[in-house]
Amino acid sequence: MNEKIAVIGSGLIGRAWAITFARAGYAVEMTDINADALNQSVELLKGSLEDLAEHDLLNGQDVDTVTTRISPQESVAAALDSAIYVQENTAEVLETKKLIYAELDGSAAQETVIGSSTSGFMASLFTEDLDGRHRCLVAHPINPPYLVPAVELCPAPWTDPASIDTAAAIMENAGHKVIRMRKEIDGFIVNRMQIALLHEAFRLVDGGYASCEDVDRAIKDGLSHRWSFIGPFETGDLNAPNGIRDYCTKFGDLIERVGHSQTENADFRGLLLDELEAQRRELLPADNLADRTAWRDRRLMALAVHKKHMADTLGD
Amino acid sequence: MNEKIAVIGSGLIGRAWAITFARAGYAVEMTDINADALNQSVELLKGSLEDLAEHDLLNGQDVDTVTTRISPQESVAAALDSAIYVQENTAEVLETKKLIYAELDGSAAQETVIGSSTSGFMASLFTEDLDGRHRCLVAHPINPPYLVPAVELCPAPWTDPASIDTAAAIMENAGHKVIRMRKEIDGFIVNRMQIALLHEAFRLVDGGYASCEDVDRAIKDGLSHRWSFIGPFETGDLNAPNGIRDYCTKFGDLIERVGHSQTENADFRGLLLDELEAQRRELLPADNLADRTAWRDRRLMALAVHKKHMADTLGD
Numbered sequence: 001m002n003e004k005i006a007v008i009g010s011g012l013i014g015r016a017w018a019i020t021f022a023r024a025g026y027a028v029e030m031t032d033i034n035a036d037a038l039n040q041s042v043e044l045l046k047g048s049l050e051d052l053a054e055h056d057l058l059n060g061q062d063v064d065t066v067t068t069r070i071s072p073q074e075s076v077a078a079a080l081d082s083a084i085y086v087q088e089n090t091a092e093v094l095e096t097k098k099l100i101y102a103e104l105d106g107s108a109a110q111e112t113v114i115g116s117s118t119s120g121f122m123a124s125l126f127t128e129d130l131d132g133r134h135r136c137l138v139a140h141p142i143n144p145p146y147l148v149p150a151v152e153l154c155p156a157p158w159t160d161p162a163s164i165d166t167a168a169a170i171m172e173n174a175g176h177k178v179i180r181m182r183k184e185i186d187g188f189i190v191n192r193m194q195i196a197l198l199h200e201a202f203r204l205v206d207g208g209y210a211s212c213e214d215v216d217r218a219i220k221d222g223l224s225h226r227w228s229f230i231g232p233f234e235t236g237d238l239n240a241p242n243g244i245r246d247y248c249t250k251f252g253d254l255i256e257r258v259g260h261s262q263t264e265n266a267d268f269r270g271l272l273l274d275e276l277e278a279q280r281r282e283l284l285p286a287d288n289l290a291d292r293t294a295w296r297d298r299r300l301m302a303l304a305v306h307k308k309h310m311a312d313t314l315g316d
Numbered sequence: 317m318n319e320k321i322a323v324i325g326s327g328l329i330g331r332a333w334a335i336t337f338a339r340a341g342y343a344v345e346m347t348d349i350n351a352d353a354l355n356q357s358v359e360l361l362k363g364s365l366e367d368l369a370e371h372d373l374l375n376g377q378d379v380d381t382v383t384t385r386i387s388p389q390e391s392v393a394a395a396l397d398s399a400i401y402v403q404e405n406t407a408e409v410l411e412t413k414k415l416i417y418a419e420l421d422g423s424a425a426q427e428t429v430i431g432s433s434t435s436g437f438m439a440s441l442f443t444e445d446l447d448g449r450h451r452c453l454v455a456h457p458i459n460p461p462y463l464v465p466a467v468e469l470c471p472a473p474w475t476d477p478a479s480i481d482t483a484a485a486i487m488e489n490a491g492h493k494v495i496r497m498r499k500e501i502d503g504f505i506v507n508r509m510q511i512a513l514l515h516e517a518f519r520l521v522d523g524g525y526a527s528c529e530d531v532d533r534a535i536k537d538g539l540s541h542r543w544s545f546i547g548p549f550e551t552g553d554l555n556a557p558n559g560i561r562d563y564c565t566k567f568g569d570l571i572e573r574v575g576h577s578q579t580e581n582a583d584f585r586g587l588l589l590d591e592l593e594a595q596r597r598e599l600l601p602a603d604n605l606a607d608r609t610a611w612r613d614r615r616l617m618a619l620a621v622h623k624k625h626m627a628d629t630l631g632d
Binding site for chain 1: 341356360365431435436441458459463464465466468484493494495496497498499502505507508509510511512513514515516517520522523525526527528529530531532533534536537538539540541542543544545546547548549550551552553554557558559560561564565570571572573574575576577578579580581584585591592593596600602605606608609611612614615616618619620622626630631
């Protein structure tokens with residue numbers, strides 16, 4: 001029998017994790033406090049599996065093979081029984097996290113590692129009082145994890161490094177690229193980077209320097225071309241003949257000067273948000289949001305195919 | 317005869333612009349104060365043209381057809397004669413920019429628009445005293461412009477909007493995506509966004525939260541997947557069912573809280589740079605920098621092919 005992973009919560013993120021683990025060969029037992037949601041979950045994720053199969057993103061397996069590895073399970077205790085790993089995906093409410101973690105820690109075998117998909121709470125905020133807090137951590141995906149490989153593993157101060165190793169090995173086995181944090185910080189790495197960029201985007205529109213559309217173009221038609229296969233450090237390292245020191249020396253004054261002008265944030269929830277919303281709704285009427293989101297998912301899938309092909313030919 | 321564009325400076329950026337304009341059908345006359353560099357320039361850019369042809373990125377034209385549109389020209393005045401547009405690519409030294417702009421403004425016909433590739437100087441810093449300052453602007457590419465479509469057009473306070481229109485029309489005709497700035501700011505848009513991300517990357521390594529490699533992974537295996545076809549504003553707009561207002565409301569507290577913790581920059585030229593360099597050189601020995609840069613260019617080319625295919629099939 002395949003090793004088992006318990007997925008707690010069958011919403012969008014829980015279902016996406018079920019796909020990623022089942023595709024890698026794990027037996028997945030998925031639970032939800034909402035029995036209706038749980039009953040629909042396998043049917044709902046089948047659509048995504050069919051899209052993946054069409055793009056040859058199921059490692060050569062067919063939809064049925066992967067689907068049969070995923071079972072809804074009404075009892076959390078039964079789902080945890082002999083699971084090697086637990087991925088928790090409940091509501092982003094601190095009290096909910098504390099309650100579910102108390103239940104998970106009480107029911108899971110001592111050596112079972114428990115990762116949370118939370119983006120908003122550090123593990124120290126909801127695991128401090130648990131007997132098994134050493135095996136708890138954050139395993140934050142970029143949605144949907146079956147298309148975007150990065151996952152950040154973030155320990156609480158009391159998380160055992162061996163638990164991080166276990167989670168990392170499972171994630172890598174499922175095709176993920178692990179960001180291994182050394183200690184916790186609010187927002188982790190991914191959202192902190194995203195938010196840093198967003199605040200500069202806010203400042204630029206707020207200051208009247210460019211429109212939303214033009215700021216977006218700087219990323220989608222510009223900086224992202226490199227970033228889609230090398231990060232900002234490697235970008236700098238390759239942007240001057242002698243590497244990162246050369247780069248930070250050559251462009252250091254500009255980097256420092258501009259950095260100094262980025263230390264105040266715009267009030268993005270006031271008048272600026274009215275402006276952003278007006279600009280976005282002109283570019284994309286509200287009625288088209290759902291269609292555009294479906295288009296985004298097709299583009300993400302096509303990019304995953306492209307990157308897989310690149311890894312196989314030019315290398316990473 | 318094809319309309320003519322003068323490219324001033326035959327270094328890496330000048331040659332890249334020559335390719336982009338010649339590929340679009342313009343006659344390009346390229347000048348350089350260094351006669352040897354100028355003489356070698358066409359031979360040097362032929363290699364890039366061959367790579368582009370191999371990837372079907374010459375709009376169906378062959379290398380010779382495009383190459384014959386590019387001529388070295390010793391005299392700046394002759395290059396400017398009847399040119400519809402001038403792209404300046406001289407050294408990033410303010411005094412040099414002032415000198416060359418005085419020459420260009422003196423020689424070019426009154427209606428000829430003059431764009432600078434500078435990343436470090438706003439047009440107001442080197443065009444203020446010119447008679448023809450109304451037709452001067454910054455046209456800053458992301459290198460190489462024949463692969464990365466974004467170009468930012470930034471006016472000085474005295475730049476005639478009609479000159480921006482002219483430059484934008486030429487750029488779009490050459491396949492570029494124009495970022496049209498409304499007023500100038502140090503670093504323009506692209507580098508300001510890049511620098512905002514870089515400072516957060518510096519802070520995270522400086523604080524010991526993650527390694528260079530892990531921070532890079534958050535971008536290349538994570539955030540860039542979306543950013544490679546939608547910018548940060550559209551990403552937010554599609555990340556909540558009811559668009560950007562919904563997103564900024566739902567995630568507003570996190571965005572604000574994290575933003576507050578990003579208002580101090582790390583000293584990236586001190587001990588941190590030693591650390592960054594040590595980490596990068598362990599990941600990529602200095603001897604391999606040139607090979608990796610060539611690999612980067614192949615990946616950029618493959619991505620350009622992917623994005624062209626996407627534009628033709630799924631749309632932008």
